[in-house]
């Protein structure tokens with residue numbers, strides 16, 4: 001499998017559905033690459049999945065770089081996108097260039113993702129002009145959950161839907177190679193997908209999008225809470241608890257470790273020498 005570029009990603013529009021999953025560490029990166037996913041997102045959702053917080057707002061650029069480096073090293077053949085965390089680009093173009101530049105140079109990722117529409121157009125244009133591919137993110141933008149009154153579906157009114165479409169077109173115009181649409185009505189996501197010439201990646205936006213993204217922990221059953229739009233494809237959290245309970249039982253009853261299978265031996269003559277010494 002060869003590593004995709006933004007051109008390959010764009011060419012998939014109307015040809016092949018794109019697949020994307022988050023990964024944050026060596027294990028998840030290796031698993032996701034092995035499964036043959038098109039793109040990995042080192043999402044700032046790591047604030048919740050890795051750091052156990054209730055939202056993403058405390059994640060820093062250093063946190064993103066730490067996790068993204070590990071992911072890039074362990075999924076060397078997969079196209080990796082890294083989230084720009086809250087307040088790492090909102091202040092202005094210079095701040096966005098500095099932080100995206102660090103992420104791009106220090107991690108080996110080939111694109112960044114940032115949330116927002118009209119207000120971040122100057123930042124998107126500046127990054128693209130500097131040679132850093134940008135994935136947009138519209139609809140439910142978790143970094144603004146405090147302003148949105150929580151993690152709520154967006155564009156549920158005609159006016160909201162019109163604004164979303166306008167902003168998607170602006171993002172395309174500004175040079176985004178793809179846009180994540182999160183928690184928006186599927187009919188609106190369909191219209192946006194049809195109007196854009198770049199791929200839309202949906203999460204809670206229906207199956208008319210050009211691709212889908214899910215959070216690793218949600219789809220594999222590692223999280224206690226799963227958003228309505230995320231399908232749990234496995235219950236690995238439950239499996240892990242069962243495995244650990246079995247380990248505890250076996251240690252307590254001396255069933256583990258088994259001498260033949262899990263321990264090392266010493267040659268008889270060395271043993272004799274040792275005993276006599």
Ligand code: KIV
Pocket residue numbers: 022041042043044045046083180182203213214215
């Ligand atoms: O941070 C993240 O994981 C994301 C996805 C939910 C799209 O932005």
